[in-house]
Amino acid sequence: MTSVLLENEEAFADENGGASAVDAVLALMRADQPVDYDPDELLPVQLAAMSERLASQRAAVGLLDRRADHAGIAEIGRLDDAVPLLFSHASYKSYPESLVTEGRWAGLLRWLDNLATEDLAAVDVADVSDLDDFLDRLWSSGHPVLTTSGTSGKCSLLPQSTLDIDRNDANGVMTYGWSHGLSATEKRPGFFMAKRGGPYGGNVMHQAVARTFVDPDACHFLYEERERVTDTNRAGRLAKRVADRTATPSEIAEAKMLAAEAARRTAERLEAVLDALLEHSGEPVMVWGTVFPNWQLVDTASRRGARFEGHPRTAVHIGGGTKSNALPPDFAGELERFYAPGVVKPGAYGQSEVVALAPQCSADRYHFAASTLVILLDESGRTAVPRNGGRVEGLFGVYDIAQHGRWGGLLTSDWLTVHFDRCPCGMQSPSVVEVSRLDGRGDDKVSCAGRAEMYVRGA
Ligand SMILES: [Zn+2]
Numbered sequence: 001m002t003s004v005l006l007e008n009e010e011a012f013a014d015e016n017g018g019a020s021a022v023d024a025v026l027a028l029m030r031a032d033q034p035v036d037y038d039p040d041e042l043l044p045v046q047l048a049a050m051s052e053r054l055a056s057q058r059a060a061v062g063l064l065d066r067r068a069d070h071a072g073i074a075e076i077g078r079l080d081d082a083v084p085l086l087f088s089h090a091s092y093k094s095y096p097e098s099l100v101t102e103g104r105w106a107g108l109l110r111w112l113d114n115l116a117t118e119d120l121a122a123v124d125v126a127d128v129s130d131l132d133d134f135l136d137r138l139w140s141s142g143h144p145v146l147t148t149s150g151t152s153g154k155c156s157l158l159p160q161s162t163l164d165i166d167r168n169d170a171n172g173v174m175t176y177g178w179s180h181g182l183s184a185t186e187k188r189p190g191f192f193m194a195k196r197g198g199p200y201g202g203n204v205m206h207q208a209v210a211r212t213f214v215d216p217d218a219c220h221f222l223y224e225e226r227e228r229v230t231d232t233n234r235a236g237r238l239a240k241r242v243a244d245r246t247a248t249p250s251e252i253a254e255a256k257m258l259a260a261e262a263a264r265r266t267a268e269r270l271e272a273v274l275d276a277l278l279e280h281s282g283e284p285v286m287v288w289g290t291v292f293p294n295w296q297l298v299d300t301a302s303r304r305g306a307r308f309e310g311h312p313r314t315a316v317h318i319g320g321g322t323k324s325n326a327l328p329p330d331f332a333g334e335l336e337r338f339y340a341p342g343v344v345k346p347g348a349y350g351q352s353e354v355v356a357l358a359p360q361c362s363a364d365r366y367h368f369a370a371s372t373l374v375i376l377l378d379e380s381g382r383t384a385v386p387r388n389g390g391r392v393e394g395l396f397g398v399y400d401i402a403q404h405g406r407w408g409g410l411l412t413s414d415w416l417t418v419h420f421d422r423c424p425c426g427m428q429s430p431s432v433v434e435v436s437r438l439d440g441r442g443d444d445k446v447s448c449a450g451r452a453e454m455y456v457r458g459a
Pocket of ligand 1 (some may be wrong): 101361362363364365367421424426427431
């Protein structure tokens with residue numbers, strides 16, 4: 001996979017001529033396997049890299065400067081110093097909604113500029129028509145902004161630099177290539193159970209995967225159109241009002257109409273994607289998407305009584321949760337029986353907010369890359385859990401050393417079980433053995449309700 005490694009060389013090039021802790025970490029990201037290192041040896045380098053970023057970014061990132069001032073932190077000497085500098089997901093959706101609904105784009109730009117390391121002031125947002133148009137202006141000015149799926153009616157806006165996109169693409173391609181056994185020199189038919197484009201983090205990544213591993217003449221998407229944030233937010237707001245029982249009768253009718261139209265369209269597209277897939281029966285293919293549409297495709301085949309011959313080198317990536325859609329208990333088995341044994345797997349654990357993914361190894365653990373400083377927190381969310389080797393459990397906080405266009409400190413809502421000793425696969429980096437969402441765990445692990453509120457993922 002020479003071409004993939006070359007992409008890594010460029011994306012993770014030195015930032016400071018090789019003479020910094022950040023550069024020492026970037027050098028590991030250029031290695032053949034960026035997830036094989038001794039965590040005890042690397043920890044002081046990772047903390048020093050975080051200190052360097054704090055010093056260089058606080059003047060640009062207002063929120064970081066205020067947090068560091070308030071906590072009296074100028075340097076990161078130990079994991080606990082990092083904790084007050086982890087931003088919650090809520091930080092990236094803390095803009096007043098009226099900036100969007102009233103079209104005050106200059107105000108929204110100022111809010112975003114306060115979170116970005118690059119200067120966004122020169123971006124022309126005059127005559128912007130809606131949030132998608134606003135995001136297009138930023139992307140075309142060289143300031144990509146990622147969004148989270150705004151299922152609550154308001155999406156997070158995460159400023160990045162073009163370097164972050166290059167790094168995310170290069171790492172994603174390398175990670176999935178490794179864990180799914182893909183080769184850039186053997187392009188295959190690809191079936192993406194998603195929209196073809198848009199600023200949503202997952203969309204940006206699967207474009208890179210498609211470019212590298214998929215035959216452009218046999219690249220299929222469940223939805224050919226681009227993801228529009230404005231539409232997703234509108235549907236999210238409506239769904240929330242229906243759930244809250246605050247929707248008017250006409251809003252309820254609109255929600256029902258939208259849901260019926262989406263279901264009809266999805267069913268129609270599932271048939272089309274299945275037709276295309278059946279043309280490649282017996283060949284190694286790639287199928288990519290979250291659990292539910294992946295299962296819907298196989299269910300469509302089963303209801304049609306379609307015959308498909310699996311191939312042992314097929315790669316089926318399933319990501320994300322079940323998104324509250326009811327699935328039969330044996331859906332994973334159904335997928336395996338349809339495609340081939342052992343080919344259906346996540347391949348990686350990660351957040352669209354973090355540059356590097358943690359690839360799934362042969363022991364079915366997920367290994368953190370050198371650029372991901374893992375900070376596990378106790379139930380209070382205020383104290384880092386000490387690493388004493390072995391198995392450690394905690395709320396997943398992360399400092400992303402590879403993040404360039406915004407501050408890399410993030411508090412997620414995932415509760416992880418991580419091993420800090422050598423994995424049965426042979427690699428030594430910290431490896432995840434279990435993930436549960438904090439919001440799915442009940443309240444027993446959260447002693448402070450106010451704190452719990454902060455954890456809720458901005459999705
Ligand atoms: Zn392993």
